[in-house]
Structure formats: structure tokens, C-alpha cells
Amino acid sequence: MTRVPMQPLLAVEDIHTYYGKSHILHGVSMEVGNGEVVGLLGRNGVGKSTTLKAVAGLVHPSGGEVRFEGRPITRLPAHRVARLGVGYVPEERRIFPLLTVIENLRTGLDRHGVTTARKKELLEKVYAYFPVLAERRSQAGGTLSGGEQQMLAIARAMMLEPKIILLDEPTEGLMPRMVSQIREIIEVLHREHVAVLLVEQNVPLTLEASQRIYILEKGVVRHHAPAVELQVDDAVIHQYLGV
Amino acid sequence: MEFLQTIPFDQLLIQTINGIVTGMILALVASGLTLIFGIMDVVNFAHGELFMLGAYFGVIVLGATGDFWLALVAASLIIALLGAAIYLTTLRPLLGRDPLTTLLSTFGVSLGLQNYALWQFGPVARKIAEPFTGHFSLFYLDYPWYRLVIALLSAAIIGALWLFLKFGTFGIWIRATTQDRVMAQAMGIPVPWVLTVVFAIGAGMAGASGVLFGPLVGVNPTMGLDWILKTLIVVVVGGMGNLAGSIAAAIFISLLEAYAALWVSPAQAVIVSFVVLILTLLFRPTGLFASSAK
Amino acid sequence: MTAQPHTDPLPASREREGPAGRVGEGRHAAIYWTGFSVILALLVIAPLVLPEFWRRFLTEILIWGLLAMSSDILIGYTGMVSFGHSAFFGLGMYGAAASLTSLEPPNLWLAMLFGLAAAAAVAGFVAYFSTRLRDIYFAITTLIFSQIFYVVIFTWTEVTGGENGLTFSRPPLALPGLFSVPFTSQTLHWFVVAVVTLSYLVLRRITQSPFGMVLQSIRENEPRTRAIGYPIERYKIVAVMLSGLFAGLAGVLYAVQNQFAAPDFVFFLVSGEAVIYNVIGGIGTLVGPIVGAAFFLLLREGLSRFFTEYYLIPVGVIFVAMVIFMPQGLLGFMRRWLNE
Numbered sequence: 001m002t003r004v005p006m007q008p009l010l011a012v013e014d015i016h017t018y019y020g021k022s023h024i025l026h027g028v029s030m031e032v033g034n035g036e037v038v039g040l041l042g043r044n045g046v047g048k049s050t051t052l053k054a055v056a057g058l059v060h061p062s063g064g065e066v067r068f069e070g071r072p073i074t075r076l077p078a079h080r081v082a083r084l085g086v087g088y089v090p091e092e093r094r095i096f097p098l099l100t101v102i103e104n105l106r107t108g109l110d111r112h113g114v115t116t117a118r119k120k121e122l123l124e125k126v127y128a129y130f131p132v133l134a135e136r137r138s139q140a141g142g143t144l145s146g147g148e149q150q151m152l153a154i155a156r157a158m159m160l161e162p163k164i165i166l167l168d169e170p171t172e173g174l175m176p177r178m179v180s181q182i183r184e185i186i187e188v189l190h191r192e193h194v195a196v197l198l199v200e201q202n203v204p205l206t207l208e209a210s211q212r213i214y215i216l217e218k219g220v221v222r223h224h225a226p227a228v229e230l231q232v233d234d235a236v237i238h239q240y241l242g243v
Numbered sequence: 244m245e246f247l248q249t250i251p252f253d254q255l256l257i258q259t260i261n262g263i264v265t266g267m268i269l270a271l272v273a274s275g276l277t278l279i280f281g282i283m284d285v286v287n288f289a290h291g292e293l294f295m296l297g298a299y300f301g302v303i304v305l306g307a308t309g310d311f312w313l314a315l316v317a318a319s320l321i322i323a324l325l326g327a328a329i330y331l332t333t334l335r336p337l338l339g340r341d342p343l344t345t346l347l348s349t350f351g352v353s354l355g356l357q358n359y360a361l362w363q364f365g366p367v368a369r370k371i372a373e374p375f376t377g378h379f380s381l382f383y384l385d386y387p388w389y390r391l392v393i394a395l396l397s398a399a400i401i402g403a404l405w406l407f408l409k410f411g412t413f414g415i416w417i418r419a420t421t422q423d424r425v426m427a428q429a430m431g432i433p434v435p436w437v438l439t440v441v442f443a444i445g446a447g448m449a450g451a452s453g454v455l456f457g458p459l460v461g462v463n464p465t466m467g468l469d470w471i472l473k474t475l476i477v478v479v480v481g482g483m484g485n486l487a488g489s490i491a492a493a494i495f496i497s498l499l500e501a502y503a504a505l506w507v508s509p510a511q512a513v514i515v516s517f518v519v520l521i522l523t524l525l526f527r528p529t530g531l532f533a534s535s536a537k
Numbered sequence: 538m539t540a541q542p543h544t545d546p547l548p549a550s551r552e553r554e555g556p557a558g559r560v561g562e563g564r565h566a567a568i569y570w571t572g573f574s575v576i577l578a579l580l581v582i583a584p585l586v587l588p589e590f591w592r593r594f595l596t597e598i599l600i601w602g603l604l605a606m607s608s609d610i611l612i613g614y615t616g617m618v619s620f621g622h623s624a625f626f627g628l629g630m631y632g633a634a635a636s637l638t639s640l641e642p643p644n645l646w647l648a649m650l651f652g653l654a655a656a657a658a659v660a661g662f663v664a665y666f667s668t669r670l671r672d673i674y675f676a677i678t679t680l681i682f683s684q685i686f687y688v689v690i691f692t693w694t695e696v697t698g699g700e701n702g703l704t705f706s707r708p709p710l711a712l713p714g715l716f717s718v719p720f721t722s723q724t725l726h727w728f729v730v731a732v733v734t735l736s737y738l739v740l741r742r743i744t745q746s747p748f749g750m751v752l753q754s755i756r757e758n759e760p761r762t763r764a765i766g767y768p769i770e771r772y773k774i775v776a777v778m779l780s781g782l783f784a785g786l787a788g789v790l791y792a793v794q795n796q797f798a799a800p801d802f803v804f805f806l807v808s809g810e811a812v813i814y815n816v817i818g819g820i821g822t823l824v825g826p827i828v829g830a831a832f833f834l835l836l837r838e839g840l841s842r843f844f845t846e847y848y849l850i851p852v853g854v855i856f857v858a859m860v861i862f863m864p865q866g867l868l869g870f871m872r873r874w875l876n877e
Contacts, residue, residue, distance in 0.1 A: 056429055082431035094426045096419050107419050107430040110412040160431060286673055336861050343618050346676055347816055348860045350809055355853030362847035472684055472805075475677050483674075511692050517685045524666055524678060 007070050009034045009195050010164055015054055015064030015074075017047075024050050026219040027064065032164060035193040037186060039210035039227065041203060043241060047219045048199040049091060052166040055197070056088040057081035069163075083111070087157030087165040087194075091172065093149045095156065097142030101133050104141050104152055108159030126155045129188060147178040154185055164195040171202050183209060203241060207231045215240045254505060257384060262501030264390045266494035267397035271452045272470060273477040273489040274401055275445030281484030282421040282441050284342050285334060288349040290449050290474060291467030292356035297322045297450025298462040299360060302369050311374030319451040326446020327439050334442070335435070353467070360464035368461030371454065393455045400451060401490060404444070408486075417441055421484070476516050480523045482530020491532045495519075580730045584723040593794075596726050598834055599733045600790045602827030605814035606740065607783035612812065613821030614744055615776045616756030618672070620808040621663050621679030624686045625781040627803030629656040629788025631690065634703045634798035643708035649789050656785020657778060659686065664777035668770055683805040691800045702799030705792075720793075729790055733827075736783055740823055743779070752776055784811075813856055819866030828868055 008031040017025040025047045032038045040048050053059040055066055057078035066074045073081050082088070087108075096104050105126065109119050127134035130151045136144060141152060150170055157165050167186075171179045179202065186209045189196050200206045206213065207227050215223040217240055230236060276290050287293075297318045304314035333352055337344045373389045408414040420427040420437050428434045453462075460466070477496060481488030496516045503512040523531050580599075584592045604626050611617045632655030633648040640647060667678040690697045697703065710724060711717035720728065743749050751772055754762045763769045792798055801807075810833070811826075818829025833852070840848035859866070 058425060058429060077435070078425075078428035079431050079433050082429055088429040090426065090429070094423055096422045096426070098422055099415065099418060103415050103418075106412070106415055107427070107432060110415065111431065156430065284673075286677065333857050333861065340864075342673060343676075344860055344864060346618060346673065347812065348857055350812070351853050351857035351860060354809070354856070355850050358847045358849040358853065362850065468806075472681065476681060479674065479677055508692070510688065513688055514685070517681065517688070520678075520681055521666060524670070528670065528674070 008032060009036075009069060010055065010197070011065075011067040012051065012055065013065045013067065015051075015061035015066060017050055017054055017059055017061045019050075024219055025054070025061070028216070028219065028221055029064075030214050030221060030224070032195050032197050034163070035190065035195055036212070037190050037196040037198060037210045039206040039213045040197065040199045040216060041206060041213060041237075041241060042216035044201075046216045048216055049168050051216070052088065052090075052168050052197065052199055055081075056086055056166055058088075082160060085160065085163040087160050087162035089153045089157050089165060089167050089170065091168040093146075093153040095141040095144075095149050095152045097140065099141055100138050101141060101144070101152060102137045104156050105133075105159050108156050111160070122159060122161070126158060129185070130155055147174050147181070150174060150178070150182070151185075158189075158194075162194060164197060165189060167196060167198045167200075169199055169201060171200065171205060179205065203237060253384075255502070257386070258501040258505060259498065260386070260390070262498035263494060264394040265501070266497030267394040267401075268452050268456050269470075269473060269477060269497055270490040270493035271397045271400060271455075272449050273474050273481070273493050274404060274486055275448035276474050277478045277481065277484055277486055277489045278404075279442055279445040280478065281486075282417065282424075283334075283338075283438050285345040285349065286475075287442075287445070288346065288471060289329065289353040289356055290349075290445070291469070291471030292353045292360070293322050293326060293446045293449040293467075294453040294456075294470050295360060295462075295464060295467035296325065296356065297453030298371065298457040298466065299364055299369070299453075300450070301454035301457050302371055302462055305371060311372075314371075315451060315454045318454045319447045322450025322453075323443040323447030325450075327443040329446070330439050330442040335438075353471070357464055357467060364464060366464060368463040370461055371457030373458040389458060393459075396455060397452070400448065404448070405486070413437075413440070473516060476520045480519055480531050482532060485530055485532065488530050488532035492530075495531075577730075577734060580734075581727065584726040589722060592722060592726060594834070594838070596729050596794060598831045599729050599827070600787050600794065601811075601814065601834065602830040603733045603736055603790065604784050604787040605811045605818070605826030605830050606737065606823055607780045607787065608808075608811045609815055609820055609823055609826045610740065610744070610752075610776060610780040610783075612815050613823075613825075614749065614756060615752040615773065616759075617668075617773065617776070618676045618812065619679045619777070619780070620676055620805050620812065621667070621683050622780070622784045622811045623803050623805055623807035624659050624663065624679075624683045625656045625784035626788040626791070626807060626811075627686065627690070627798075627800070628659045629653065629785025630792045630798045630802060631655060631697060631703070631788075632785070633789040633792040634705055637705040637708060637792070638703055643706060645708040645711060645793070648708055648793065649786070652789035652792070653782055653785050656781050656788065660778045660781025660785075661774075663781070664774040668773040668777060680805045680808065683803060683808055687800055687803040687805070690803055697800070698798075700800065702797055702801075704797045707793055707796050725794060729794070732786065732790060736786065737823060737827075740783065744823065748772070748775075815866075816864070817856065817859055817866055819868035819871070822866075822868050822871065825866055825868040829866065832867065 010032040012028060012030045014027045014029050015025055016023065016027055028047065028051055030038070030040075030051075040051065042048050050059060054061050057073065057076050057080070061074060064074070065072050068081070068084055068086065073084065076084075096107065099107070105123065109122060132148055133152060133155055136148065141149065144152060154165070154167070154170070170182045174182070183205055186196055186198065198206060198210060207230055210227045213223075213225055213227050213230050214221050215236070222240055223236055225236070272290065272294055276287055279285055279287050300318040300321050301314045304317045305311060308314065329352055333348045334345055337348055373387070408417060416427070416432045416437050419430070419432060420434055424434060427437075473496075477492045478489050480496065481490070481492030496519055499515045499519065500512045503515045580595070583595055587595065604622060607625070608619060608622045611619045629652040632652035635655075636648040636651035637643045663679060663682045667675050667682070670678055691699060693699070707720055709717045709719045710728060718724070744752070751762065751767055755767075755769060755772060759769060788802070791802070814829035814833055815826045816829070817832055818827065819825030836852055836855070837848060840851055863869075
């Protein structure tokens with residue numbers, strides 16, 4: 001088990017969330033260290049997306065604590081959490097359909113304290129990783145293909161220069177060719193020392209890309225192990241995911 | 244078609260200009276309303292009252308300084324601030340709730356504001372003097388320059404709004420928030436602040452319209468009622484949340500009403516807008532001028 | 538994914554038999570009907586003890602209460618906020634006026650008939666156009682329709698008396714062939730009490746019927762109700778017409794009480810006031826709106842003594858505060874209870 005430093009980048013401590021009267025998360029706890037790629041697996045509806053939303057501040061837990069770099073962010077509004085360095089890439093991508101590609105990127109780029117030079121740098125970096133976006137920079141986001149939108153969604157989050165990116169099912173609905181591209185992107189993020197909390201249905205991809213895995217079932221963490229262990233041990237995967 | 248021959252061409256032209264002038268002011272008011280609706284799903288019933296109070300503050304500042312343009316700017320700013328205050332106290336608390344409640348809330352505010360104006364200023368109409376007199380000859384009529392100027396000014400303000408939205412960071416923030424409020428927050432955009440500012444802008448535009456419109460007719464506490472009605476029709480016909488649509492609808496409806504006024508009394512010419520609305524609802528309920536989403 | 542804990546869209550899973558037919562609910566029914574009788578008794582005694590001003594005030598409360606109650610069918614039970622009630626109310630008023638000004642001798646029942654017919658016609662018209670629209674569009678459209686009728690009535694001076702409206706004499710309380718007595722202020726009050734009470738009971742019965750249940754499920758979850766197979770639009774149209782009928786009835790009562798009809802009552806602000814009574818009193822309770830009307834009118838009366846003019850400002854403030862802090866209204870907490 002990789003040793004995580006005394007203070008992990010992200011610590012989720014026993015959070016409970018409700019949706020109306022439904023109790024969704026029943027005390028979820030997990031950690032992500034600096035630059036780590038951590039996978040979150042589980043069947044549909046167990047609360048994986050909700051966990052990401054709770055971290056991003058889009059859902060406020062009624063119990064428990066979320067800490068980022070040691071400080072509690074549980075009750076912070078989402079826009080403040082983002083500014084602290086938490087990037088969020090939701091299921092369904094949700095790029096701004098009527099903004100151009102470059103305008104989409106600017107929603108993350110136009111921040112306090114970022115010099116014009118730095119902005120240029122960031123843009124060029126992202127265009128280098130995603131040449132397709134450079135090509136389509138003046139096109140409206142809604143006209144891009146599914147795969148291109150996914151790239152835009154990730155690129156947009158990267159404009160925040162985040163310390164961690166929350167990825168919610170990035171490969172959903174994508175062609176196999178694109179899936180390997182996503183794999184590469186996660187690799188790039190890892191190289192850039194950006195931590196990743198990855199929610200996925202694609203088990204092999206997750207096992208490959210992550211260092212540690214949490215498995216969620218009915219709103220609680222049921223299993224936690226290094227990815228390498230789970231790559232060998234199918235039984236656990238079968239048990240919780242029925243795959 | 245001798246009916247057509249009975250229409251004097253000169254009157255038609257005059258009415259066209261009149262229609263465009265009123266249309267531009269209506270467009271200015273409607274832009275504010277549709278902007279607010281687009282970004283926060285709120286139908287601001289109090290919009291007419293903001294228009295009315297703009298006119299009144301215009302009267303006050305004009306009376307104090309004698310400068311029309313100062314009055315225009317000052318009144319717009321005051322109303323913008325009032326708008327922000329209204330948003331923060333009566334709409335922000337309702338954000339998560341049923342959009343119905345915002346309807347009721349703004350309705351209550353409009354009631355309060357109307358009566359406030361009645362109380363402070365009395366029911367007798369006031370007048371805002373035109374900033375400059377001077378007419379040019381249009382056929383046999385002396386057509387006041389002022390009317391053309393307000394049309395141009397309204398167009399200029401709308402144009403400025405459009406530029407503001409299109410370029411500049413804040414414009415992107417506004418558009419992003421309108422398209423997906425949740426993701427805007429996730430991108431670090433300070434959405435609560437954006438919403439307040441947009442409401443203030445919408446209010447300010449309504450206030451400005453009030454001052455511009457003031458010299459055309461008298462200023463009285465109930466003028467807001469007429470305008471909220473017209474504005475609502477324009478916004479529905481143009482497509483709610485559709486800025487370009489509202490502008491087009493405003494001019495379209497004003498022109499039709501102006502032409503109708505050639506045959507019937509102005510009180511009845513209003514029916515034209517009702518008919519347009521009904522037709523829109525029957526055949527193109529998303530808005531006559533709606534091309535795509537917004 | 539755990540389903541929304543909203544109960545199934547048709548709360549009709551509770552058997553509907555009327556208050557007496559349920560085990561263990563006997564006590565509830567007893568309390569309810571006792572309370573009902575007490576209030577009814579008070580209303581009946583009122584004209585005998587109150588000075589004329591307050592008697593009239595009470596009658597007006599009942600009439601506006603009826604209007605608000607009619608709009609509760611839409612707002613509280615079907616979930617459609619309508620600003621069109623002024624049209625229904627006004628047309629009820631003008632319909633009655635038409636009968637009372639044109640027919641000799643003036644006949645109460647014909648006035649009611651005319652009024653209800655006019656209101657129903659308008660309601661049908663409005664319903665046809667607006668019910669296919671959702672929420673806010675529905676509200677705006679009904680508002681605009683109110684104004685359409687306002688403008689028509691205001692400008693069609695030959696028929697409607699335009700700005701000045703119509704005045705007429707009050708018809709006698711008559712059963713053809715049996716008796717005919719002119720109304721006294723007391724008998725008029727009792728007549729209004731009777732009509733409003735009957736309306737309340739009828740509406741209550743309707744909201745508890747299968748039809749009423751469907752309306753409520755439309756309010757709770759429209760897509761689901763539609764998915765189950767109910768023709769939503771048709772239900773909505775009926776709801777609007779029902780609502781319009783009773784609003785028109787209120788209009789008739791107003792005409793009979795005050796002996797005039799004026800376009801002011803068709804102006805959308807009147808609808809707005811009805812909505813205010815609903816919210817203040819508690820939507821979805823039927824009685825709530827009447828309480829709301831009482832509260833609002835009493836408040837207005839009281840404040841007008843202190844503020845002489847422009848008492849509507851504090852009223853507006855109170856209303857907004859209630860929308861924010863007390864959205865269920867005065868009787869809202871009793872909603873479940875009142876509906877069983």
C-alpha cells in the first residue's frame with residue numbers, strides 16, 4: 001500500500017448526503033495524495049458521482065467533513081472550491097454549448113492573478129495536448145463531437161491549474177479509440193503532478209490508470225486496495241461489480 | 244384594394260418612425276427582462292416599476308441639476324443599485340425553490356414599489372423636459388429630433404450590452420452562467436455575484452428607458468403597469484431568454500401597433516400585440532424569432 | 538439509484554370514502570365538522586350583531602374568499618399559477634350585469650346563469666390557449682388574457698359602459714311563482730354565506746374525488762402522471778373551467794351585492810390579489826384562501842387607518858416576507874388535515 005503523507009491532498013471523512021429524503025452516502029471516507037491517481041469503482045447508483053460532487057462543493061454533505069490540503073471545504077460554495085484548485089469534469093461533460101472552444105477554456109483561464117503570459121502558456125500547452133481543440137477554437141462547444149467535448153471538458157478543468165481533477169466517467173459513450181486517448185490524458189495529468197480522482201465503469205482502464213482503488217457499494221466504501229492487487233484478484237471485482 | 248390607397252404615405256412613414264422609436268425603448272426594457280430570465284429563470288414582475296422609478300428619479304435629478312444627461316446616468320445607476328438590493332433581499336433567498344415563488348415575490352415587490360411611488364410622488368403626472376428641442380420637417384409635420392435621438396441612444400445601449408456580453412471576461416461569465424449554472428460554479432465563476440450584477444444591469448436598463456421615455460409622455464406611478472404587460476408580450480413573442488428575439492419582437496410589435504393606430508384609437512391598438520401573442524402561442528410557442536436555443 | 542421518496546403520484550392509495558367511512562378517522566371527522574359548524578354559525582349570526590359596515594365587510598371577505606378559493610383549485614391542487622381570475626370574475630360580474638340591465642324584471646337566477654355562462658365561455662377560451670403551456674408561460678399568458686378582456690371591456694363603451702361600467706338594481710330573492718322578496722342586508726349576507734358554503738362543500742368533494750386526485754398528482758409530478766396515461770391537457774382544461782366557474786360566481790355575487798360592474802375588476806391586479814390571498818392563507822387548503830382574504834382585507838383596513846394612504850406598501854412587504862419565510866401560508870400546516 002503506497003504510503004500517503006501525513007496530510008493527504010484530499011481527505012473525505014465519513015460524509016453523509018441526502019437527496020430529499022433518500023440517504024445516498026452513508027459515511028464515505030477516502031483519501032487522495034498529491035499527484036496520485038485514485039479510482040472509484042462501483043455499480044450504477046451507489047453514490048460515486050455524488051461523492052465527486054460533494055468534493056467539488058456542488059452537493060453539501062449533512063454530516064462528515066471534506067478537507068483539501070488540510071483545510072475543511074465541506075461548506076464552501078462550489079466556486080470557491082474550484083478556485084482552491086479542484087477541477088471537476090462531470091458525467092455528460094457539460095461544456096458550455098453556446099460558447100466557443102476558446103471561450104469555454106477562458107471560463108477557467110480568466111482568473112485573478114494570472115498574467116497574460118501565463119494564460120498564453122497554458123493555452124498553448126493545452127493545444128499541444130489536444131490539437132483538435134486548437135483547430136476548432138472558434139467553434140461553438142455544442143458543435144463538437146462527443147470525444148472532442150470530453151477533451152474540451154478536461155482541458156477546461158486544466159485551465160484552473162488544479163491540484164486535483166475529479167473525473168466522472170470520462171469514457172462513457174466514447175469509441176474505443178477515444179478511450180485509449182483518455183488513458184493517455186490521465187497519464188499526462190499524472191506526469192504534471194495533478195492528482196486524479198477517477199470514477200469509471202470501465203474497470204480495466206481504471207485498474208491500469210490508478211494507483212489505488214476504492215470500491216463503493218450502497219453509499220459506503222466496501223473495499224480499498226492498491227490497483228495492482230485488484231488486477232490480480234478478480235474475486236473482489238466480481239463480488240462488488242458483478243463483472 | 245382601394246383601402247390601401249386611403250393610407251397617406253406620409254402618415255405611414257411617420258408611424259414607421261414612431262413605431263421604431265417606441266420599439267427601441269421597448270427593446271431596451273425587454274432586454275433587461277429577458278436577460279434576467281435567461282440567467283436565473285425569474286420573471287421580474289417589478290420590471291415595470293423599475294422603469295417607472297427610473298423616470299421619477301430622472302425627474303428629481305433633472306430638477307436638481309437641470310442636466311438631462313446627468314439625470315439619465317444617475318437614474319440608471321440608482322435603479323441598478325435598487326435592483327441589486329431587491330435581488331439580494333427578495334430573490335436570492337428563493338434561489339433553490341420553485342420558480343413560482345419568484346413570480347409571487349416580484350409581484351409583491353411591484354405592488355410595494357407602485358404604492359411607494361404613489362405615496363412619494365402623488366398621482367399627478369410629472370413631466371421630464373426634453374433635453375433639446377428642435378424639429379426637422381417631415382412632410383407637413385415638425386418631427387422632434389429628440390425622438391430620433393432616443394431611438395439611437397436605446398440602440399446604443401443595447402449595442403453596448405451586446406458587446407459587453409460577447410467580449411470581456413464578465414460577459415463570458417454571464418453567458419456561461421446562463422447556459423449551465425452548476426458548471427459555471429465548478430469553473431470558479433462567482434455565480435452569486437454574477438446573478439446580482441445581471442439583475443442590476445437589467446434594472447438599470449429599465450431605469451434608463453424610463454428616463455428616455457419620460458419626455459414622450461407624462462411620468463406617473465402607474466406607467467409601469469402598461470409597460471410590464473407590453474414587455475411580457477414582447478419577451479414571450481421573442482422567445483424567453485432570447486436577447487435578439489426580444490429586440491426584434493419589440494420593434495415588430497411596436498410597428499404593428501403604430502400602424503394600427505392609424506385606424507383605431509391607441510387604447511385599441513394595443514389589441515394588435517395581443518393578437519400577435521395569441522398567434523405566437525398557437526404556432527410557435529418558443530418564440531416567433533427563436534432560431535436556436537438562445 | 539434510490540427513487541425519489543415522493544409517494545406514488547396517485548395518493549389515492551388511501552381509500553376515498555368520505556370522512557365517515559374510515560376506521561380511526563372518526564375523531565378527525567368529528568373535529569372537522571364541529572369546527573365547520575361553529576364557523577358557519579358565527580357567519581350566520583354575524584349580520585345580527587355586527588354594525589352595517591362590518592357586516593358588509595364580512596360579506597365582501599366571503600366573496601373575495603370565494604374568488605381566491607376558486608383560484609386555489611388551480612394553484613393549490615393542480616399546481617398552475619393563474620393570473621386570469623380577474624377575467625373570470627369580471628365576466629361573471631358583467632354577465633350578471635347584462636342580465637340585470639336588459640331583462641325585466643331583474644331575475645337573480647338568470648343573472649347567475651348569465652354570469653356563469655360568460656365566465657365559463659371565457660374560461661374555455663383561456664384554457665384552450667394556455668393549458669398547453671408550462672408554469673411561467675401559463676401565468677404570463679393568463680395575465681395577458683386578463684388584460685385582453687380588460688381592454689375590450691374598457692373600450693367597447695356601447696356595450697360595457699367602458700370606463701364607467703354599468704350600474705343596475707339589485708334583483709329580489711325570488712323563486713318563480715312562489716315568492717319574491719327584495720334583499721335586506723341580512724338576507725343578502727345569508728345568501729352569500731349559503732352560496733359560498735355550498736361552493737366550498739362542492740369544491741371539497743371534487744378535490745377528494747378521483748378527478749381531484751389526478752389534479753394533485755399533476756401538481757406533484759406531471760411527467761409521471763402523463764406517463765401513466767392520463768390526458769393531462771384535458772384535466773387541466775377542466776380544472777381551469779371549474780376554477781373559472783366559481784370565480785364567475787364570485788363575480789355575480791359581487792355584482793348583486795354592490796349593484797355595479799366596472800372594468801377595474803378585470804384588470805390583472807385583481808388576479809394578483811387573489812393569488813396573494815392564496816399564498817397568505819395557504820394554498821391547497823380551500824379554506825386557506827378565505828382566511829387569506831380575511832387577513833389581507835383586515836390588514837388593509839387596519840393599516841389604512843394608520844397610514845391613511847399607501848398602506849399597500851407594508852402589505853406588499855408582508856406578502857413578500859411570507860413568500861420567503863412562510864410559503865405554506867397561515868393554514869398551510871393544516872393542509873393534510875383539511876383535505877381529509
